[in-house]
Amino acid sequence: MTNILVINAGSSSIKYQLIDMETEDLKAKGLVERIGIDGSAITHTTIGKEKIKTVKPMADHGEAMLEVIKALTDEETGAVKSMDEIQAIGHRVLHGGEKFTQPSLVNEEVLEGIREYIELGPLHNPANIKGIETCMELIPGKPNVAVFDTAFHQTMPEHAYLYGIPYEAYKDHKIRKYGFHGTSHRFVAMQVEKILGRKDLRIVTCHLGNGSSLAAVKDGKCIDTTMGLTPLEGLMMGTRSGDIDPAAIPYLMHKYNMTAEETVTYLNKKCGVLGVSGVSSDFRDLEAAAEEGNEKAQLALDMFCYRIKKYIGAYAAAMGGIDVIAFAGGIGENDNIVRKAVLTDMEFLGVDFNEAANNVRGDADLTGPNSKVKILVVSTNEELMIARETKSLVL
Ligand code: AMP
Numbered sequence: 126m127t128n129i130l131v132i133n134a135g136s137s138s139i140k141y142q143l144i145d146m147e148t149e150d151l152k153a154k155g156l157v158e159r160i161g162i163d164g165s166a167i168t169h170t171t172i173g174k175e176k177i178k179t180v181k182p183m184a185d186h187g188e189a190m191l192e193v194i195k196a197l198t199d200e201e202t203g204a205v206k207s208m209d210e211i212q213a214i215g216h217r218v219l220h221g222g223e224k225f226t227q228p229s230l231v232n233e234e235v236l237e238g239i240r241e242y243i244e245l246g247p248l249h250n251p252a253n254i255k256g257i258e259t260c261m262e263l264i265p266g267k268p269n270v271a272v273f274d275t276a277f278h279q280t281m282p283e284h285a286y287l288y289g290i291p292y293e294a295y296k297d298h299k300i301r302k303y304g305f306h307g308t309s310h311r312f313v314a315m316q317v318e319k320i321l322g323r324k325d326l327r328i329v330t331c332h333l334g335n336g337s338s339l340a341a342v343k344d345g346k347c348i349d350t351t352m353g354l355t356p357l358e359g360l361m362m363g364t365r366s367g368d369i370d371p372a373a374i375p376y377l378m379h380k381y382n383m384t385a386e387e388t389v390t391y392l393n394k395k396c397g398v399l400g401v402s403g404v405s406s407d408f409r410d411l412e413a414a415a416e417e418g419n420e421k422a423q424l425a426l427d428m429f430c431y432r433i434k435k436y437i438g439a440y441a442a443a444m445g446g447i448d449v450i451a452f453a454g455g456i457g458e459n460d461n462i463v464r465k466a467v468l469t470d471m472e473f474l475g476v477d478f479n480e481a482a483n484n485v486r487g488d489a490d491l492t493g494p495n496s497k498v499k500i501l502v503v504s505t506n507e508e509l510m511i512a513r514e515t516k517s518l519v520l
Contacts, residue, residue: 127520128152128210129512130197130264133217134256136248137162139189143197143204143211144512146520153204155196157189165189169196171204186255190263213268214260215515217308217507218253220246221273222299228276228514231257231269239271245299245354270515277307280346285443288353302358304350306332310340312510313453316503318345327444329437332505333463334454335363335406339433341440349443351436357392360432361425363406366396367432398425408456408463430466437467441474447498450476453505459486464502474498 127146132139137160143153155169165183170176177196183189197203197211205211216231220242229235236254243250257269278286286302287295294300313330328342337360340350351359351367361367369392378388399406402425404414414422441447456463461483468478468491475497482491491500 126210127212127516128205129515130211130214130260131217131508131511131515132214132256132260133508134186134252134259136252139186139193139256141193142508142512144509146512146516149509149512153197155193157183157192159183160189161185167192167196169193169202171202174202177202186252186259187263190256190259194263208264208267211264211267213270213515213519214264215270215272215511216253216257216260217274217511218257218271219249219274219305220303221271221275221279222303223279225271225273225276226279228270228272228511228518230518231261231271235271245303268515268519270511270518272308272511272514274305274307275303277311278302278304278340278347278350281348281350285349300354302350302353304338304340304347305352305356306336306338306340307347308507308510308514309453309505310338310342310347310350312505312507313451313503314340314342314345317449317451317499317501320501321449321499326448327446328449328451329440329447331433331437331450331452331457331467332454333360333433333452333456333460336365337362337429337433337454337456339436339440341443343444349440357389360436361401361429362397364394364397364399366392366400398429401425401428408460412460412462426463426466430463433463433467434471437471438474447474449499449501451501451503453503458502458504461485464491468500476500 129144129146131142139157141155142151145152151172153171157167159165160183166178166180168178194208197205198207218239222242222245224238239250239254260269309332310330314328317328318324324345330340330342332338336356338350338352341348357365359367374388398411402411402422404422405411411422411426415426452464464483468476477493477496478491478500479493482489487504489502
């Protein structure tokens with residue numbers, strides 16, 4: 126029996142999964158929401174048993190984690206008899222800066238390292254630390270492993286990760302491209318390698334969800350990615366602007382009378398397809414609106430897909446060609462309209478896509494008969510990747 130608990134702690138939430146790593150089967154999953162806010166609740170499902178929702182006040186992550194332990198070990202609706210049946214805990218950590226190029230077994234030095242990058246991940250890293258510390262206290266004696274969203278991208282060469290600003294800004298203040306969704310890009314690239322039975326591949330991994338990013342993966346290593354110092358750079362997303370002329374920012378501040386912080390929040394929460402369409406950040410709503418003739422919704426979709434195409438072209442240049450385009454994430458796995466728009470008129474790259482196969486959800490091969498490029502849909506599984514990394518480090 127090898128059970129690994131995967132924890133994704135946010136500022137007011139904890140998502141968790143319990144995975145049996147002998148079979149890689151999910152045993153239980155759940156979500157604690159509104160920690161420290163009115164209406165705290167835990168929703169827990171042990172696979173094969175009924176879903177349980179309990180609303181009760183939880184003042185902090187400690188109280189929330191006690192509820193997670195209770196739910197996992199509940200005699201009737203739980204997944205294990207006691208926490209002794211769990212061998213290790215894997216944690217999603219947003220920012221590992223340049224220090225963490227691999228998952229790390231948590232000790233005081235690693236915690237200090239994660240603290241060091243709070244400045245770069247101010248919303249996530251403090252919550253991630255809380256999640257780890259709470260587990261160390263309430264589930265004592267288990268190894269905890271930190272798996273970083275940035276780690277996979279640490280193989281990018283300097284010419285890809287540096288910004289065109291004075292070198293001191295990088296040296297003194299760590300300002301550079303880091304990239305995010307690394308666990309997903311790595312999982313998808315590894316699945317592709319497994320499917321094709323080889324590693325010498327030039328892959329563009331497209332993680333398209335609420336947050337979206339592309340990565341150029343050559344011979345298993347990331348050589349470029351669209352997100353930057355923060356997850357705001359790159360593609361246009363659900364509510365994030367993506368690439369924008371930096372000089373537009375003071376202009377926006379001036380025109381809308383916003384502070385720097387308000388402007389960053391605006392660019393993260395009010396922009397992207399939501400901002401352009403005025404309809405929604407959810408692609409199902411956008412596509413329904415576009416279907417009914419809403420031109421702004423159509424424009425937002427066109428902009429979203431256009432940027433993906435542009436970056437695929439850029440990464441083809443960066444890698445000297447492409448062997449595989451792989452789609453993942455809520456949009457990548459489910460949205461055949463986006464996939465079609467991205468893959469149409471890409472023959473110059475050797476892309477011929479099989480439209481008949483496109484009406485699927487989840488794993489699929491969309492490669493057309495004349496394609497030089499494999500086109501795959503891969504269901505990403507960041508939690509399983511975290512559990513695999515944890516297992517390989519501690520068991
Ligand atoms: P994620 O962040 O990976 O969970 O992706 C969530 C996003 O995926 C949602 O906001 C939707 O925009 C999109 N999505 C999920 N299911 C569908 C679907 N069936 N068709 C189109 N978009 C979808």
